[in-house]
Amino acid sequence: MPTLQELACADRDRFLALLDGLYGRAGWIAERAWARRPLRTLAQLKHALADVVRTAEGDARASLLHSHGIDPLPAGATPAQRARWRELDDAYAARFGWRIAIANAGPRGTGLDAAAVIAEAERRLDGHPGIERDECLRQLHRIAGLELDRRFGATPAQGNRVWDWAERLAQHSDPGCAERGELTVTYLTDAHRACAQRLAHWMREDCGFDEVSIDAVGNVVGVYHGADRDAKRLLTGSHYDTVRNGGKYDGRLGILVPMACVRELHRAGRRLPFGVEVVGFAEEEGQRYKATFLGSGALVGQFDPAWLEQQDADGITLREAMRHAGLCIADIPKLARDPARYLGFVEVHIEQGPVLDELDLPLGVVTSINGSLRYLGEVVGVASHAGTTPMDRRRDAAVAVAELALFVERRACLQPQLVGTVGMLEVPNGSINVVPGRCRFSLDLRATTNPARDALARDVRAELAAICARRGLRFTLEETLRADAAPSAPAWQQRWERAVQAAGLPVHRMPSGAGHDAMKLHERLPQAMLFVRGERAGISHNPLESTTSDDMELAVQAFAALLDDVAAA
Amino acid sequence: MPTLQELACADRDRFLALLDGLYGRAGWIAERAWARRPLRTLAQLKHALADVVRTAEGDARASLLHSHGIDPLPAGATPAQRARWRELDDAYAARFGWRIAIANAGPRGTGLDAAAVIAEAERRLDGHPGIERDECLRQLHRIAGLELDRRFGATPAQGNRVWDWAERLAQHSDPGCAERGELTVTYLTDAHRACAQRLAHWMREDCGFDEVSIDAVGNVVGVYHGADRDAKRLLTGSHYDTVRNGGKYDGRLGILVPMACVRELHRAGRRLPFGVEVVGFAEEEGQRYKATFLGSGALVGQFDPAWLEQQDADGITLREAMRHAGLCIADIPKLARDPARYLGFVEVHIEQGPVLDELDLPLGVVTSINGSLRYLGEVVGVASHAGTTPMDRRRDAAVAVAELALFVERRACLQPQLVGTVGMLEVPNGSINVVPGRCRFSLDLRATTNPARDALARDVRAELAAICARRGLRFTLEETLRADAAPSAPAWQQRWERAVQAAGLPVHRMPSGAGHDAMKLHERLPQAMLFVRGERAGISHNPLESTTSDDMELAVQAFAALLDDVAAA
16 A cells, blocks of 8 residues: 655656546546645645646536546435436436536445435535536545545544544434434533533543533533643633534534544543643524523623523523523633633634635634624615606615615625625515515625724615615614624634644635634633535535535644644744 | 786786785795796696796705795694694604695695694605605695685686596495495496496486496496497597505596596587597406406407406306396407497596606606516525625625616616516525525516517516626526507597697606506507696505596596597597
C-alpha cells in the first residue's frame, strides 16, 4: 500500500499512476493536480483535485459529467426498486442530459441502501440544472476521496466515532417525532434528558473526563483537568437540543468533536497545561419555550426569572418542566463562569450554509457571528381596479415592496459580509384584478459588525421612506429583534487558522450568519468558531442535514491542533 | 335670478360678482376662470373653476385647503355625534394640517345625515395626504357646483330621476345581504327577478316604451319604436345584476339613462327616424354561476348549454334556476339579434376608475375596451438560511418576482394605453429568516388592442425567463384568461365626443380597463361607450361607489344629444 510520503516524493509518472482511474477516464484532473504540489495530506490532495475541476473550463467539467460511469443502485435492490430506479434514471437523463452521480458509500463510507439512493435521486430530480451539475461533481469528488482513503489505507477513526455518537444520540426524539423518523429534541423532554444522560455517560466512561455533571439548567459539563488541577480552562461546547424535525449535527458536533479529542488525551495519558471544559448546552434553539440561549446564557449570568412562567404548547410551565427534571432552579445564578478562570471559548459547528460545500472545503474559520436586526413591515396604498386604474394613478403597495426587496439585495451585495432578506412577502387577500392596496413583508438584516448592520438598516429604512414618499404610500416598520455582532477574538481565530493549515487545507475566513452559543460566551470571554462543511449545499434545520465522517475527522484533527497550539503558547 | 346668458355676456366685474364668495375668500379662482371664457354651460363653468385650481401653483391650492370654513356636521346631530365629530375633526387636523371638507349636500343634493358625515370622515382619516388633499379640493368644487346650481336656478331633474330609480332598485338585495345593508343581486334570485319586474314596470308605465318584455334569459327589453315601426334600431343598455356587496350604479346607470331619454321623447310625443331598444342585461358579473356575460352573450347567439348543469353555492343548477324563474330555455337561441336590423350598440357606464374624478370631468369617451390576458405563476428557487447564505449564492424566488413586478410596471408605463398588475403575490409559508424558495404571483395585462396586449405579454414572459435564467430559478406561468380588445367604432365614438362637447365639456378619450356588455355586442355591431365619473376616485365593486345626480344629468343630456346626432345624420 502506498504512503503519503511516497506520493509527496513521486515523479510525474508515479504521481499519475498513484491517481490512475480516480475520475474514470478523466486523467486530466490528476495531470493538473501535479502542478499543485507539494501535497502533504490526503485532505490537501482531495481539495486540490476538486479545485482543479472547479476552476476548469466548462467543457472539461461537462465531459466529466457526461462520461462518468457511476451506477449507484446497490446490488441488494429489489425488482421493484430496480424498476423505479430505471424510471428515475431515464427522467433524470432526459431532464439534465447526463446521468446522476451519487456516492453510494454514504457519509460514513458504510454504504447507502437502495431506498436511500432512490430517495436521493427523487429529491435531486426536481433541482435546478446549475445546482445539480455542481452536486454531481461533488459526488464524484466524494467517490474519488473514498477511493484515495482506500488506496492509502486512511481510515477516519475519530470521524467515524463522532459520526456514530451522533447517530446514537439521534435515536432519542420527542414523542410522536421518533415514530415519524423525525429528530426533535426540545428542552427537558424525556428524549432531551436521555441525550444529557447519554452524553454524560460517554464523557465519563468512554472519554475519561475527570468531572462530569448535569447542571441546574440541564447543561452537560465535562472537565478534563490540566496538569495542574487549578489551571485555567479552555471552555468549549455547543448545544444538544434541536429544532423540530431537525438534523443530527447542528450543535451536537461541537460537543462530540472535543469529546473525541479528550478521549485521545486520556488514552495517551496526556495532560495539557490547561483544563478542557466541554459543555453540552441544554437549550439554544428556543423551540419548546421562547428562551433561546438559555443554556449558554446561564454561563454568562443571564437567566430571566420571568421565563419560568412561560408555558409550552401543552400548558406546562418552564418552572414545572425544570422541577420535573430534578433541576435546582435556585442554583442557576451559580452557573455564571468567572472569566478569570478561563482562557477563552471555542466552538465547532456545522456551517448550515452552502459556502464550504461550494468551495470543496471541509473546514472554515469564522471571523464574526453576525449582528442582526429583524423587522416586520407593511406598506399601505390604495386597492383599485387593475383594469381601470392607469399606471400613473396607482398607489400599488406591492411594487413598492418589490423595489425595497431589490434595494435590500443590491445594498447587501455592496459589502461582502452583509446579508439582507425579505423572507415574508404577502399581498393580503390579493386578487388577480386588483392593484394591491397592502403588502406585508419581513426584513432580516445581518452584518459582521454592529456599525455595518446599523448602516445597512439605516439605508434600508431611508429607501423605504423614499419609495413610499415618491409613490404616495404609507408604511409601518416594527423592529422585532436586535442582536449584536460577536467578532472573533483575533488570537483565537488565528489558532483556528493555524489548525486548518496544519491539516494541509487553505484557510477560508467567513462570517457566521446564524447565531450560536459563542455569541453568549462572547459577552464574557474571547471566542472563535470553526465551521465544518455540510453536504447538500449545507442544508440545515432539516433531516437532510449531513456531513461526512471524513470531514469530522478533519474537525477532530483541527481541534487537537488547536489544543497543541494553546499548549505550546 | 341670473341666467347663463347673463353670465356669458357679463363684463369682468359682473362675472366676478356672479361668482362672488363661491370658494370663500379665494377670489383668485373666479378671476382666473374669467380667462377661460366663453363659458356656455354650468358644466363648463364648473369644470373651468376646478381646472383653475387643479393647474394652480401648490401654494394657492394649499391656502384654499387651509382657509375653507366648511363645518359639515348637520344641525340635527346628537350630542354623542357632536363629541365624536370633535374627536375626528381634531385627529384629522393633527394628521393633515387642514380641516376636512365634505360636501354634506350629498350626491343627490338632498343632504347627508350626521352618521353619514361621520362615517365619511372616519374613512378619510386613514387616507394618504396627497389623496386626501385632492379629495378635499373635489369636495370644495362640489360645494361650489351646488351653489352655482342654486344661484342659476338649475335643477338636475333627469339626473335626480335616474338617481332615485337607482336608489329604489337598490332596495332589492339577495337574502342576508339586505339585512346587512349590502347590495347583492345575483342571477335569478328573488331580488334579481324583482329588479327585472321593477325595470319592466318603469319602462312600460313611466317611460312609455312601446314593447317591454323579459326575455328567455331574464334580460329586460324595452323598445321605443321609430317613426317607422320597422326602422332600424339603436341598441343600448347594460346589466342590472351586481357583484357581492357592490355599488348601485355599476351597470344600472346604462339602463336608467336611456330610459330617462325615452321618457322625455315619449312625453314630447317625439319619434326618431330609428327605434331605440334598451336592454337591462340579466347577467354580466358571473357571481352566482360562472357564466359571465350570459345576458349580452345571448344577443350575439352565445349560450353554452353546458352552463345549465353548473351549480350555485346551494347546489341549485342554472337549469333549475331558469325553470324556477319561468324562463323558456328552448327560446334562448332566438334571442340572437340580426345585425342588419340595428344601427349599432352604445352603452353608458360608471367609470369604475379614478381618471375622470382626478380630472374633474363628469364624462369620458371610451376608445376601446381593453383586451386582457391573465396568468398565475410561480418561481421556484432554493429556500435557505437567511443568515448563512451569502448574497451571491442565493436562489431567492421572491426577488425574482420583485424584478418582474417592476418590469411589468415599467413596461406598461411605456405606452399610455396599457396596464399591467401583479395583484397576487405571496411567499408560501415564508419565514423571516429563510430566503424564499418559492414565490407565487398573478399577472393581469390589458391593452386597447390585441397586438399591444400580446406584445406586452410577450415582453413580460421573456423578462420572466431572462430573470430566472440569470438567477438560476425555475418558473411556471399558466394563462387563465384571454379576452380580445373591443375598439370603439370610430363613427359612434365621434357621436359620443360631439355629445360631450354639446354639454360644454372637453372631450377626454380613454380606454376601458374593465370588461362591459359592449364587448359582447362588439362581436356583431359597431359599438362605443360613454363613461360617467365615479366619486371617491371611482371606487367600484364596493358599497362606496357613488356618482352625483348632476353627473347623471349630464349623462342623460349626452345620450339625448347622441340620439339627436343619429337622427340628424
